[in-house]
Amino acid sequence: MNRITRFLTRPAAMLAMSFGLLLGLSGCAGTSRVGVTNDFDHSVNFRAYKTWSWYPQQPTDTEGGPAQGYQSFLDKRIRTAVEREMASKGLTFSEKAPDLYVAYSAKVEDKQQANYGGYGPFGYPYYGYGYGGLYNRNYITNYKAGTVIIDFVDARRKELAWRGLGQAQVDQQTISEPEVYRIVNSILGTYPPQDTNARR
Template sequence: MRISTVTFLAVVAFAGCATVQVSQDYDPNADMSRFGTWQWRDPVQDATGDIRIDNPLLDKRIRHAVEAHLASRNISPSQGQSDLYLTYHLAIEQKIQSDTYYSTMGVGSYYHPWYGGVGTETRIRQYDESRLTIDIYSAGTSALMWRGVGVFRLRNHKTPGEAAEEIRKIVDMILSQFPPGGQP
């Protein structure tokens, strides 16, 4: 009984690590029906002082994933006049998670029937939560039209290819919400 409970908790914990929570916000009055070109609003993300974020390799992975996603939707990069301007912002925050589970259960004996109870264990873990925000601005008005956010746990990767693949999946999940409401 105890082994199956521990196994179940481990599976749930690992499954929770792999999830990305995405959300969006947008201007309902913005016309998102016609766009075909885009460009980066800023050449690089502003420095944060955190070497995990201020990483040119990570910047390149995020930008490449955004470019690939938009290209798959026939939205082309432009050096001149564009329909959209894009920016992204990555933030990392330390979080604490606690899990309490019942580890033992006992009952009293013949001579001490009032003894018994349930033993619990609480484990506290610290982890890094990442928040990738992608903003899309109207080139004509410079007003923010759409914002997509992906929240996920920061993980270490064995290879650059694994890191690039995870970033691509996260960016795809965020940008799959654009444009909102099933517009083209």
């Protein structure tokens, strides 16, 4: 037997692995993955941006954001999360002649996911008893998706410089405070864009 096989045959090792797997599954059940995408103007020198402010007006656009917001709990959570992330990136908030304007939108939608290939609603293989033996069963899972869009607008040119979108499964019809921080941090974690075509 090699080292790995000998390790796995030990009762203490199996117990430790089982405990670790249990912790991993419980963590995944409570925290869904954040899907993040972004797009940007490849001609922009993002290192030139030093200051920022909130976009004075947020009209709705064809992609669903940024939309005009008011100071709801969700707006406050998003603004707090963005302010923290911008400060951590060395960008200074300035209402007078900023380099960037930041706009955002957020929404929660009811969605469905089809699970094929014999997997149940929680990712485990499913085998049902049918006529003539076993068969695979397909599932439709209903869930709520929270989406946040963040735009960086070049204040001088009045043109979109960068857009980030983050989406994650949420528990309610609104996005909770921990979920907002997690989504916003994931989105802004992709700024500045790490692309060979972008001048940084």
